[in-house]
């Protein structure tokens with residue numbers, strides 16, 4: 606019976622340890638979606654939370670027939686949880702992606718919908734400010750977007766844009782064709798293309814709980830972004846090697862010249878050491894770099910499913926709030 610329900614909007618929310626914010630989030634989201642006035646559902650994806658998030662989701666589903674719950678078998682990470690949510694979104698028109706922690710204010714959805722005209726497939730929310738984020742985090746984010754801009758040949762990732770956006774059914778269907786394991790969502794959104802539009806908003810500080818991203822995971826995230834969308838680093842090592850070889854040849858010629866002109870004076874142990882260490886470092890770095898790519902190839906060739914669903918409870922518009 607519930608399979609017949611296809612709302613105009615699906616809101617996809619990946620959640621990892623969000624028990625405190627979930628009820629507030631749902632309240633604010635419902636208010637906004639009711640204001641829009643089209644049939645909607647919300648798909649909560651529990652990404653292996655270790656607190657009461659799942660119980661909270663089921664409680665919401667009991668009260669509200671527009672709630673779908675997808676429970677993943679373990680923690681798969683935000684990018685994959687998001688994909689699971691998109692796979693389970695049944696909307697025929699628009700699909701909205703938003704974080705549960707209220708950093709993306711649900712009220713902005715109204716602006717996204719308002720800005721969504723026939724000529725664009727996606728409306729993404731672009732941050733005006735990064736309130737409550739530390740200077741180093743802002744700086745690293747700024748650097749990341751600039752590096753990506755240089756590296757991501759032809760795929761342009763809009764800066765200061767998270768996953769918070771509204772997408773058309775056709776865009777989501779295209780996005781879901783990309784089943785790679787290493788999912789750098791911002792890059793994938795950009796890769797599918799289609800006309801887009803930006804809406805500015807103020808990103809709020811996290812309302813409760815804590816961010817599950819530290820600098821190490823942000824570094825890995827950046828690495829993911831770069832290696833999934835560019836092979837330039839691999840080419841770079843070729844040119845670096847070439848440059849060093851040319852310098853080494855010049856150096857060799859210079860030494861031969863000196864020996865012929867001034868005779869052989871034994872010296873240069875320190876310089877020899879320096880050159881060996883320098884080259885060794887470059888080689889290790891290059892091998893490591895290749896390893897990053899080989900590791901990703903290895904992971905992709907296993908062709909494992911992206912995620913496993915432990916339970917799925919679809920929204921049931923029939924059971925909608927009694928008074929409605």
Ligand code: UDP
Pocket residue numbers: 618619620621622623652680681682683686703704705706708815816817818
């Ligand atoms: N999240 C998830 N799985 C994870 C980590 C995070 O589903 O392994 C969700 C989290 O519940 C939130 C969103 O992804 O809704 C963004 O996470 P977070 O606020 O930690 O990231 P930040 O805002 O710091 O980038």
Ligand code: MG
Pocket residue numbers: 704706708811816
């Ligand atoms: Mg957050």
